[in-house]
Amino acid sequence: AQSVTQLGSHVSVSEGALVLLRCNYSSSVPPYLFWYVQYPNQGLQLLLKYTSAATLVKGINGFEAEFKKSETSFHLTKPSAHMSDAAEYFCAVGPSGTYKYIFGTGTRLKVLA
Amino acid sequence: GAGVSQTPSNKVTEKGKYVELRCDPISGHTALYWYRQSLGQGPEFLIYFQGTGAADDSGLPNDRFFAVRPEGSVSTLKIQRTERGDSAVYLCASSLTVGQDTQYFGPGTRLTVL
Numbered sequence: 001a002q003s004v005t006q007l008g009s010h011v012s013v014s015e016g017a018l019v020l021l022r023c024n025y026s027s028s029v030p031p032y033l034f035w036y037v038q039y040p041n042q043g044l045q046l047l048l049k050y051t052s053a054a055t056l057v058k059g060i061n062g063f064e065a066e067f068k069k070s071e072t073s074f075h076l077t078k079p080s081a082h083m084s085d086a087a088e089y090f091c092a093v094g095p096s097g098t099y100k101y102i103f104g105t106g107t108r109l110k111v112l113a
Numbered sequence: 114g115a116g117v118s119q120t121p122s123n124k125v126t127e128k129g130k131y132v133e134l135r136c137d138p139i140s141g142h143t144a145l146y147w148y149r150q151s152l153g154q155g156p157e158f159l160i161y162f163q164g165t166g167a168a169d170d171s172g173l174p175n176d177r178f179f180a181v182r183p184e185g186s187v188s189t190l191k192i193q194r195t196e197r198g199d200s201a202v203y204l205c206a207s208s209l210t211v212g213q214d215t216q217y218f219g220p221g222t223r224l225t226v227l
Binding site for chain 2 (some may be wrong): 002004010034036042043044045046049090092099100101102103104105106
């Protein structure tokens with residue numbers, strides 16, 4: 001069975017500081033991995049996805065994530081946080097060729113001025 | 114182009130009532146998905162349509178929940194005899210095809226059962 005664990009339900013960073021949101025997955029088959037962002041009262045927006053090509057994936061708004069099979073991790077990073085990055089972030093796993101995304105419980109990012 | 118739209122954005126109902134939640138997918142997307150997001154949780158899969166047929170409804174919690182997509186475009190999620198535990202945000206997503214394509218999500222319908 002597939003599962004996703006996001007460490008830290010709340011993360012606070014100062015504006016301009018590094019953003020690191022952690023995601024570990026469990027999958028018995030090669031996974032597709034996703035990061036979505038959810039702003040208040042809005043739907044989930046895809047930040048980036050990993051589909052077994054390059055292990056370092058670049059997404060929108062300056063975010064990137066690295067797939068590390070040995071660590072079963074897919075952590076999301078951004079070198080410099082902006083106030084507009086404040087939102088909830090969800091990691092999801094979807095075994096290749098399937099439609100059932102399994103989501104983590106989310107990490108709420110707060111950016112301090 | 115237009116994204117996935119969902120109506121209503123908010124729905125308040127009383128325990129025992131029937132509700133319908135509507136999803137309008139991105140034009141041309143053949144696959145449509147419903148998820149439920151409870152407070153403090155990530156979205157959980159409910160049902161998936163490929164075209165008009167429900168290809169997988171294994172996530173529906175019980176037989177009070179039903180969904181249709183009669184013409185392969187708009188979908189309606191129907192909940193009978195609502196219970197307080199049904200309160201959640203119901204998300205709809207669509208993708209061009211099934212499997213490898215990214216799922217694009219709508220803004221959700223917040224259902225509150227009093």
